[in-house]
Amino acid sequence: MKILNTTALGAIAFSFAAFAAHAGDPEAGASAFTSQCQNCHNVINEAGDVLAGRPNVRTGPNLYSVIGRQAGIIDGFRYGASLVEAGEAGLVWTEEDMVPYLLDPNTYLREALDDRRARSQMSFRVRDEDTARDIIAFLVSLAPEAEDEEDEAAATN
Numbered sequence: 001m002k003i004l005n006t007t008a009l010g011a012i013a014f015s016f017a018a019f020a021a022h023a024g025d026p027e028a029g030a031s032a033f034t035s036q037c038q039n040c041h042n043v044i045n046e047a048g049d050v051l052a053g054r055p056n057v058r059t060g061p062n063l064y065s066v067i068g069r070q071a072g073i074i075d076g077f078r079y080g081a082s083l084v085e086a087g088e089a090g091l092v093w094t095e096e097d098m099v100p101y102l103l104d105p106n107t108y109l110r111e112a113l114d115d116r117r118a119r120s121q122m123s124f125r126v127r128d129e130d131t132a133r134d135i136i137a138f139l140v141s142l143a144p145e146a147e148d149e150e151d152e153a154a155a156t157n
């Protein structure tokens with residue numbers, strides 16, 4: 001019986017861990033964005049509304065609607081060659097891909113391009129995976145799909 005119980009507990013702990021690994025908290029992500037990303041990035045929608053960060057920050061590209069977008073394609077931003085190459089080779093940002101990118105952009109690009117000389121122009125790393133997931137959840141919450149859902153909710157109220 002004892003063995004059975006331990007196994008059952010293990011299974012519960014395992015499924016909980018798997019679940020926990022996917023849940024990003026957009027509110028925690030908002031404050032992490034403020035402290036870690038907004039020195040270089042902002043989030044500005046097509047109408048020009050500043051959804052996060054400050055208006056005139058141009059060190060990094062605008063992160064509006066970045067999930068689901070090909071890497072390295074914001075008009076007028078001077079990306080590094082490796083990120084552009086990864087985008088042209090088919091890199092479209094997903095929530096899952098962005099986690100290792102944020103933890104280590106150079107290694108991510110080296111692996112994506114299978115080129116150990118690939119380099120990222122982003123000289124910043126998020127220290128832990130949970131924070132990366134929170135920030136990604138925050139970016140998703142500012143994307144147009146999320147805004148549309150809010151509009152629909154408002155329209156039916």
Ligand code: HEC
Nearest residue numbers: 036037040059060061071072073079080083120121122124
């Ligand atoms: C020190 C400045 C700096 C900081 C801090 C920084 N970034 Fe960046 N980021 C950049 C630069 C520069 C690029 C362009 C990278 C390249 O061209 O290789 C970039 C690129 C990106 C991209 C790819 C965008 C695209 O259009 O493909 C994402 C996503 C991103 N950053 C997210 C973040 C997030 C989230 C944070 C906060 C945790 C952050 N960055 C912090 C400078 C920064």
